[in-house]
Amino acid sequence: MLSTFFAVLRRDLLLAWRGRADVLVTLAFFVIVVCLFPFGVGAEPNQLRAIAPGVLWVAALLACLLSLHRLFAQDHVDGTLEQLLLSSEPAVLWVTAKVLAFWLTTGLPVVAVAPVLALLLDLEQGGLPVLVISLLLGTPILALLGAVGAALTLGLRGGGMLLALLVLPLFVPVLIFGAGAVEAELSGTGAAAHLLLLGGGLAGALALAPWGCAAALRVSTE
Amino acid sequence: MLSTFFAVLRRDLLLAWRGRADVLVTLAFFVIVVCLFPFGVGAEPNQLRAIAPGVLWVAALLACLLSLHRLFAQDHVDGTLEQLLLSSEPAVLWVTAKVLAFWLTTGLPVVAVAPVLALLLDLEQGGLPVLVISLLLGTPILALLGAVGAALTLGLRGGGMLLALLVLPLFVPVLIFGAGAVEAELSGTGAAAHLLLLGGGLAGALALAPWGCAAALRVSTE
Amino acid sequence: MQWESWSAFWNMGGAAFYVWGSYCLTFALIALELVLVFQRRKDTVNRLLRWRKAVGRNGRGNEQRAAAGPNGVAIE
Amino acid sequence: MLEAHDLACLKGDRLLFRGLALRLEAGGLLRVAGPNGVGKTSLLRLVTGLALAEAGEVRWRGTPIRRDREAFHRELLFLGHAPALNDLLTPLENLRFACAAAGDDIDEQSCITALARIGLENQLDLPARVLSQGQRRRVGLARLFLAGQRPLWVLDEPFTALDVTAVADLAATLSDHCEAGGMVMLTTHQDAPFARAPAVLDVGVYAC
Amino acid sequence: MLEAHDLACLKGDRLLFRGLALRLEAGGLLRVAGPNGVGKTSLLRLVTGLALAEAGEVRWRGTPIRRDREAFHRELLFLGHAPALNDLLTPLENLRFACAAAGDDIDEQSCITALARIGLENQLDLPARVLSQGQRRRVGLARLFLAGQRPLWVLDEPFTALDVTAVADLAATLSDHCEAGGMVMLTTHQDAPFARAPAVLDVGVYAC
Amino acid sequence: MSRPDRGPSILRFAAPQNFYPLAGRLAPWFAGLAVVLTLVGLWLGFVVAPTDATQGEVYRVIFIHVPAAWMSMFIYLVMAFWSAVGLVMNTRLSFLMSQALAPTGAMFCVVALWTGALWGKPTWGAYWVWDARLTSQALLLFLYLGFIALTRAIEDPRRADRAGAIIALVGAVNVPVIYFSVKWWNTLHQGASVSLTKAPSMATTMLAGMLVMAIASWAYTLAVVLWRVRPMILERERHTEWVGAELMREALRQGGRA
Numbered sequence A, B: 001m002l003s004t005f006f007a008v009l010r011r012d013l014l015l016a017w018r019g020r021a022d023v024l025v026t027l028a029f030f031v032i033v034v035c036l037f038p039f040g041v042g043a044e045p046n047q048l049r050a051i052a053p054g055v056l057w058v059a060a061l062l063a064c065l066l067s068l069h070r071l072f073a074q075d076h077v078d079g080t081l082e083q084l085l086l087s088s089e090p091a092v093l094w095v096t097a098k099v100l101a102f103w104l105t106t107g108l109p110v111v112a113v114a115p116v117l118a119l120l121l122d123l124e125q126g127g128l129p130v131l132v133i134s135l136l137l138g139t140p141i142l143a144l145l146g147a148v149g150a151a152l153t154l155g156l157r158g159g160g161m162l163l164a165l166l167v168l169p170l171f172v173p174v175l176i177f178g179a180g181a182v183e184a185e186l187s188g189t190g191a192a193a194h195l196l197l198l199g200g201g202l203a204g205a206l207a208l209a210p211w212g213c214a215a216a217l218r219v220s221t222e
Numbered sequence C: 001m002q003w004e005s006w007s008a009f010w011n012m013g014g015a016a017f018y019v020w021g022s023y024c025l026t027f028a029l030i031a032l033e034l035v036l037v038f039q040r041r042k043d044t045v046n047r048l049l050r051w052r053k054a055v056g057r058n059g060r061g062n063e064q065r066a067a068a069g070p071n072g073v074a075i076e
Numbered sequence D, E: 001m002l003e004a005h006d007l008a009c010l011k012g013d014r015l016l017f018r019g020l021a022l023r024l025e026a027g028g029l030l031r032v033a034g035p036n037g038v039g040k041t042s043l044l045r046l047v048t049g050l051a052l053a054e055a056g057e058v059r060w061r062g063t064p065i066r067r068d069r070e071a072f073h074r075e076l077l078f079l080g081h082a083p084a085l086n087d088l089l090t091p092l093e094n095l096r097f098a099c100a101a102a103g104d105d106i107d108e109q110s111c112i113t114a115l116a117r118i119g120l121e122n123q124l125d126l127p128a129r130v131l132s133q134g135q136r137r138r139v140g141l142a143r144l145f146l147a148g149q150r151p152l153w154v155l156d157e158p159f160t161a162l163d164v165t166a167v168a169d170l171a172a173t174l175s176d177h178c179e180a181g182g183m184v185m186l187t188t189h190q191d192a193p194f195a196r197a198p199a200v201l202d203v204g205v206y207a208c
Numbered sequence F: 001m002s003r004p005d006r007g008p009s010i011l012r013f014a015a016p017q018n019f020y021p022l023a024g025r026l027a028p029w030f031a032g033l034a035v036v037l038t039l040v041g042l043w044l045g046f047v048v049a050p051t052d053a054t055q056g057e058v059y060r061v062i063f064i065h066v067p068a069a070w071m072s073m074f075i076y077l078v079m080a081f082w083s084a085v086g087l088v089m090n091t092r093l094s095f096l097m098s099q100a101l102a103p104t105g106a107m108f109c110v111v112a113l114w115t116g117a118l119w120g121k122p123t124w125g126a127y128w129v130w131d132a133r134l135t136s137q138a139l140l141l142f143l144y145l146g147f148i149a150l151t152r153a154i155e156d157p158r159r160a161d162r163a164g165a166i167i168a169l170v171g172a173v174n175v176p177v178i179y180f181s182v183k184w185w186n187t188l189h190q191g192a193s194v195s196l197t198k199a200p201s202m203a204t205t206m207l208a209g210m211l212v213m214a215i216a217s218w219a220y221t222l223a224v225v226l227w228r229v230r231p232m233i234l235e236r237e238r239h240t241e242w243v244g245a246e247l248m249r250e251a252l253r254q255g256g257r258a
């Protein structure tokens, strides 16, 4: 039963390792987007500090969004997905494994560098732990919801962009609570409520998204 | 001589029309990125107004960046690029045609909706013409420079993200002058200098990028 | 009755642009939607009629085409 | 064992075939024939449950395959046009994963043996990306040597891109599988030296 | 006309072949043979100038092809593994574009005739995406009917996925082209009914 | 009729060949109802209802703004409902209904946004502010657009049906989440500096006008959706005999007109 889960997880992590460039470049993208802002907006420290949590969260969201198409595309093209769907194991299992591997290789690195970038944007240090926690809770939700979108748009023309259109409205609440948590912490209101909500969202997404994603994959390869 | 140019231009425009969804969704992406900002940063009108030119330009840049991979990827996979390289016509010709078609189908629509979004972010109306002109001059530079990057990263794993990494440093000056033009206009300094520089950049890119792109394509398919 | 005259009515207490802008766009969109719906109906019916003619009465291919095979290459 | 009744397949505007029936018993080798575009690939996808028939039903051991999907897929091996190779992984890794994903627990040594048997002993640790067309197909086909316990093999153009000796080997493998009570359903435009002449299902007969 | 001396091809750290020489005169039909992975596709890419040889040189009418690329490519028609079809365009649009891109000015009627000749008259306005494997190949091959003025045809596995009648037709077309003074260089693992037996270049002989 | 009509009275209409003529017969009645109610509503709104004390005449936008906003939200719910029915019961007609509803829902969404924006300029001084209600309305539009774009982008109708249904349901789960998150987000930052200034003590005539217009838009939706779903049914069922007969009838009608 779980052997499929681990086979898929191991393979996807191995692939990420083989294609290290991909993972590094997702990160690089995150870094670059954050660094673009001072150029676009102007380098005034106060202004930068004010928009820092928002910019970081938007950049994390975009980085996640833009690597989402990788989740199933390759397997779809080369026929691996077909084979997985012909597996006698339930699809929810390996879907979860794929999403987990995806988060480990894109979400986690983003979470890891975020504090450094926050310092670049001069975010107050008190906000750092909350930033990290909010990202830790929020990026898996993005990955889970995004997986459903990626499954639905599989193999469609304009897929990548269509995916963006589908999932961005779903991502907005995550963004609001994520960036909101940091701002609430900085403004002294305390971030507990936001973080609790993010945690609840994560639990919900974990419970529902893999099923939706498995169903969507079956629909998409039919 | 020019028949290849027009054949490629016609085909790419036809393809864009067939895949209208693609073009519309690039636009939708641009719109969504701009709309995300208030969620991340907070909805305070003054703050939004201050960062509006930067956000719009960054969003235009990202929208362009993310559709760049479309420029040659399909043709590379299905073998069309190979056939074009075996053509007896000089490659610069059809490369220029492809970039032109690309800009017409992604850059131009972005320029067209930018004023509306500027109103959403409450940009002062005086800045609108400068915004449009700066985008009109700037987005073709992005397309031309991006084409070179797209050609270089063709078929590489992690291509899309690698592309981002390669071209973003080249895009930064465009971003600086583009967003700078609007800010200069709003602050009363006048945008002429910025726009002149952008124009110069465009002329330079037009003169050089197609050659670089053609050379890169030959290298990438070897 | 609220209105002194037609011009007062059209002027809407100075808010003509906002009020009439709203109503005009709304009814324009509704009209557009209706046009599109009926056009779509006509297109579909015509397309299906053409398709039926091409494929044969019951959507099952007439005898001649069936014998000729999908590519028009006779199957021995 | 495998039977289908009154199958119809609709693609876009075109009804490819209808009223198609087939029956495959243990030991049977069925070749789906017909000119290009007649609907052979489409038929295989219906039979494996990857696509949904416009009409009709496919049964495996008497049960409709939609009813008990997992039981059917446990006994099925399908190799389609695309060889299900990831370009970054080596043939060995690809093969091991393919087995694990299908739910078979195969150890590394057996995989190596299978790859060697199909003629890839020198390519074991090259990334699949650099393999030649024929070598790519072979990696996919290596699964046949590890799927003895799956009775039903459904293969779409397995001989494509293979050289002459490989075609003969593969034909022998398929014949052996049938000999041992398995079932094979395949499409091909090439002649292959099977031990027994396969039954032929001409899709063209049911074409509309 | 086409000659190559002492060609060597290096892939990764493997020298596929070396010392390979070939010569193709007007009217010649050359079949590049050898088992899977021996380097046939790699050789064709060297000959067409899409890849660079590790050693040796390819000449066309006496000039190295690198020296006068455009003149060579004006006389060359290469069809590789990938059929150069865009999935959104119809066969007709694809064919017209392929001709225009190569620099040939072909009107629509000729393209329709060519497609009909290759058996796609009913698929003229379907998007290429929905075509069957064999039909996709046919669209690519239709260019052969419009490339009479290009003497050198280089074809990589042209018979793949084609049904029996299409293979016979294609073989006849190739034979005719040679008859008319053209040159054909192709790889294939299948036998095809050529009018004259082709010359065979076994890459295996030069393998390292 | 190729298939026998089975089942209890209501379920009978779940069969496309029974629903098709029914839809054709009902639609004109709803359309007529919509026209009449719109006229009544406009009369109430522009002739009977008094000028608003604080806002002046601008408030008359309310007679389309509010019904449109209500409809846009209601239609999404109905869409999700039909999608769920389709996924559970595997009835093709339900998928068709949800796809036929989407464009109208999106249209009402645009109307609500547009009228709201035009109303906002004179009352708030800006066409757009990032208020919770406005924002969630905009996101709703994106949900609609995503649904429409997805179902259009997929060629295979069965895949389009199911994929659309899945995204409609995911969206429906998210609508309340979006609404509350946006609301909270906004109040966190904005306090009460921007809020919908309700017309104080709404006059009964105003309320009546609004309600009549709401019912009118409801009738309009029914009519247009039934009209839209009919050719979709023909398209899907084109291989059946009853569509053949229907098309022949249609051809005769066209021939007769020509």
Ligand code: HEM
Pocket: F062, F065, F066, F069, F070, F112, F113, F114, F115, F116, F117, F119, F120, F121, F123, F124, F127, F128, F133, F134, F135, F137, F138, F196, F197, F198, F199
């Ligand atoms: C783009 C701008 C706007 C959008 C998207 C928008 C959206 C909405 C929505 C979704 C509703 C229904 C919500 C509900 O019933 O709970 C609504 C109702 C309403 N809106 Fe707007 N609105 C906008 C601008 C305005 C403006 C500027 C005003 C007036 C100053 C206004 C006044 C109202 C009123 C009075 C209602 C009815 C409230 C109720 O029945 O509870 N809206 N609007």
Ligand SMILES: Nc1ncnc2c1ncn2[C@@H]1O[C@H](COP(=O)(O)OP(=O)(O)OP(=O)(O)O)[C@@H](O)[C@H]1O
Pocket: C070, D011, D012, D013, D014, D016, D034, D035, D036, D037, D038, D039, D040, D041, D042, D043, E123, E126, E130, E131, E132, E133, E134, E135, E161
């Ligand atoms: N949307 C569509 N409209 C019309 N015809 C379609 C559509 N989609 C697919 N087809 C047709 O359906 C057929 C698909 O056939 P399939 O791929 O099953 O053929 P095949 O028998 O496997 O052929 P081959 O031998 O070439 O592999 C093709 O003839 C194709 O043209």
Ligand SMILES: Nc1ncnc2c1ncn2[C@@H]1O[C@H](COP(=O)(O)OP(=O)(O)OP(=O)(O)O)[C@@H](O)[C@H]1O
Pocket: D123, D126, D130, D131, D132, D133, D134, D135, D161, E011, E012, E013, E014, E016, E034, E035, E036, E037, E038, E039, E040, E041, E042, E043
């Ligand atoms: N980086 C590399 N390292 C080692 N070997 C490589 C590398 N890249 C390619 N090869 C080998 O080079 C050969 C490429 O052969 P090519 O594609 O030309 O074969 P082919 O003769 O066309 O075979 P087929 O009949 O299968 O099409 C393969 O054997 C492949 O394993």
Ligand SMILES: [Mg+2]
Pocket: D040, D041, D042, E132, E133, E134
């Ligand atoms: Mg096939």
Ligand SMILES: [Mg+2]
Pocket: D132, D133, D134, E040, E041, E042
């Ligand atoms: Mg080869």
